[in-house]
Amino acid sequence: MQKNQPGAQKSRFRIPDRMWLLISFLAAMVLWYILSVLPATSRCFPNVVETMKQLPVMIQRGVLWKDISSSMISVLSGFGLGFVIALPVAILMAWYKPVRNIIEPWIEFIRNIPPLAYVPLVVIAAGVGRKPQIIVITLATFLTMCITIYQGVINIDETLIKAARVLGASDKDIFIRVIAPASLPFILTAIRLGASVALTTLIAAESTGAMAGLGMRIRSLNNAFETKPMLLYIIIIGVIGIVIEKLIKLLERRLTSWQEKREI
Amino acid sequence: MAGEARNLKVRIDHVSKVYETRNGPTEALRDVSLDICENEFICVVGPSGCGKSTLLNIIAGLQMPTSGKAYCNDHEITGTGTERGVVFQQYALFPWLTVKKNVMFALNMRGVKGAAAETEALEYLKKVDLEKFANHYPKELSGGMKQRVAIARAYAANPEVLLMDEPFGALDAQTRTQLQSELLETWEKDMKTCFFITHDVDEAILLAQKVIIMSARPGRIKEIVDIDIPYPRNQETKLLPRFMELRNHIWEQVYKEYLEVRK
Numbered sequence: 415m416q417k418n419q420p421g422a423q424k425s426r427f428r429i430p431d432r433m434w435l436l437i438s439f440l441a442a443m444v445l446w447y448i449l450s451v452l453p454a455t456s457r458c459f460p461n462v463v464e465t466m467k468q469l470p471v472m473i474q475r476g477v478l479w480k481d482i483s484s485s486m487i488s489v490l491s492g493f494g495l496g497f498v499i500a501l502p503v504a505i506l507m508a509w510y511k512p513v514r515n516i517i518e519p520w521i522e523f524i525r526n527i528p529p530l531a532y533v534p535l536v537v538i539a540a541g542v543g544r545k546p547q548i549i550v551i552t553l554a555t556f557l558t559m560c561i562t563i564y565q566g567v568i569n570i571d572e573t574l575i576k577a578a579r580v581l582g583a584s585d586k587d588i589f590i591r592v593i594a595p596a597s598l599p600f601i602l603t604a605i606r607l608g609a610s611v612a613l614t615t616l617i618a619a620e621s622t623g624a625m626a627g628l629g630m631r632i633r634s635l636n637n638a639f640e641t642k643p644m645l646l647y648i649i650i651i652g653v654i655g656i657v658i659e660k661l662i663k664l665l666e667r668r669l670t671s672w673q674e675k676r677e678i
Numbered sequence: 679m680a681g682e683a684r685n686l687k688v689r690i691d692h693v694s695k696v697y698e699t700r701n702g703p704t705e706a707l708r709d710v711s712l713d714i715c716e717n718e719f720i721c722v723v724g725p726s727g728c729g730k731s732t733l734l735n736i737i738a739g740l741q742m743p744t745s746g747k748a749y750c751n752d753h754e755i756t757g758t759g760t761e762r763g764v765v766f767q768q769y770a771l772f773p774w775l776t777v778k779k780n781v782m783f784a785l786n787m788r789g790v791k792g793a794a795a796e797t798e799a800l801e802y803l804k805k806v807d808l809e810k811f812a813n814h815y816p817k818e819l820s821g822g823m824k825q826r827v828a829i830a831r832a833y834a835a836n837p838e839v840l841l842m843d844e845p846f847g848a849l850d851a852q853t854r855t856q857l858q859s860e861l862l863e864t865w866e867k868d869m870k871t872c873f874f875i876t877h878d879v880d881e882a883i884l885l886a887q888k889v890i891i892m893s894a895r896p897g898r899i900k901e902i903v904d905i906d907i908p909y910p911r912n913q914e915t916k917l918l919p920r921f922m923e924l925r926n927h928i929w930e931q932v933y934k935e936y937l938e939v940r941k
């Protein structure tokens with residue numbers, strides 16, 4: 415059976431990863447084009463060129479940079495606060511059983527509620543403007559990062575702690591020289607998940623009467639039936655997400671290259 | 679032992695250990711008493727689950743006995759102490775530290791810092807023939823090399839008693855043989871007190887002056903066999919008729935306990 419099948423040929427010429435990226439991009443473009451001409455979907459998928467033409471338009475309207483910077487301020491401050499709270503809480507939860515028993519069920523409980531659901535409560539409590547946005551993102555990122563870090567810390571290989579102890583390490587030594595480095599991979603994973611949650615919470619966060627922002631703009635463009643710039647904004651959020659994720663992955667690779675590779 | 683006036687290093691005095699678990703109590707050790715003298719090499723054999731690791735952990739100070747007491751240098755053991763070093767089956771190297779820094783960890787803990795620690799770490803690595811790998815991470819080493827680093831690290835802490843819990847149990851036969859020979863050589867030179875757990879009867883006889891046979895759970899000392907084969911020993915020691923004799927005897931005793939476990 416020496417048939418010249420396309421599959422057999424492919425395996426002989428290995429396609430480099432960069433090429434795959436290009437293929438995937440082209441495939442998406444083709445799909446987008448098809449969606450933009452099909453009657454059923456053409457209204458929500460204006461074609462590529464039309465969408466991209468909105469980029470200068472939105473810049474000219476003076477909103478694009480304002481929206482991006484406003485959203486980034488909310489995302490970064492919410493995420494930063496969420497992280498600063500999550501790290502010690504997660505460690506306390508891992509260290510002290512009572513803390514864990516009291517806090518963990520609530521984290522699990524709130525984590526499964528869509529942020530959009532509790533936004534009105536936040537607005538009632540904190541008014542409108544920047545504050546509620548940051549609160550919503552802080553809460554959502556805190557929950558995710560706290561659970562991730564906590565899970566990591568309690569799963570640290572106990573023999574490493576024993577090994578340090580028999581070598582004469584004090585509690586402080588163990589914390590600084592064993593727990594901290596052993597937790598680093600989980601902390602970085604938490605940062606990556608937290609960043610992703612911060613972005614996905616953006617729409618909810620900016621539904622608190624925000625004056626600018628990517629999420630707020632998408633809602634207002636939607637209300638004005640301006641589908642083209644809306645699609646552009648959606649894509650921008652996606653691009654920002656990927657850029658952030660890649661940056662964190664880069665950091666992970668630099669800081670935790672000592673890790674045994676787990677093939678998943 | 680008999681006739682020889684040797685310093686008592688570790689004394690285990692009527693030690694019992696019961697673990698409280700969700701499914702009720704597990705009696706791991708029952709009334710174990712044992713004296714370990716200075717410079718002595720002791721091997722412990724017995725079926726899996728008979729409390730060997732528990733006994734080692736009690737000597738290490740990582741666990742407390744439920745009743746009875748353990749002493750080291752006549753002081754009651756209430757926690758870990760640098761005079762007792764441990765080598766674990768799973769190496770327990772810090773994966774974020776290079777080989778050299780793993781050994782330096784032990785030196786730092788006993789107050790040797792900076793360049794002095796680095797120089798000394800390299801000396802310990804030289805002893806296990808790994809100075810070339812000083813700047814590698816543990817993940818880049820084979821199992822045998824990892825265990826050599828762990829042994830070097832344990833030595834760097836300069837303990838008086840070396841506790842080893844099936845240190846070669848995860849290694850392939852050839853590497854295991856090699857590490858046995860290296861350990862023998864080291865011990866014949868520095869005569870550090872060794873408490874070595876294994877499930878390999880040949881390994882126990884090859885290394886030890888005394889083999890402790892433990893009974894199935896609850897762990898008790900069933901028999902202490904003196905290994906009257908003179909040192910220096912090497913892999914050829916295994917061919918001696920006396921080795922065969924001891925091996926048959928110990929095997930029989932251990933096998934009975936295996937059967938006990940299966941019941």
Ligand SMILES: Nc1ncnc2c1ncn2[C@@H]1O[C@H](COP(=O)(O)OP(=O)(O)O)[C@@H](O)[C@H]1O
Binds near residue numbers: 697699704732895
């Ligand atoms: N931390 C623990 N909690 C509960 N039971 C344990 C614990 N450690 C060991 N055991 C139980 O005690 C018994 C002896 O264990 P161990 O000392 O590890 O035996 P060995 O090393 O000889 O295989 C086993 O039945 C084991 O299940």
Ligand SMILES: [Mg+2]
Binds near residue numbers: 730731732843
């Ligand atoms: Mg064991």
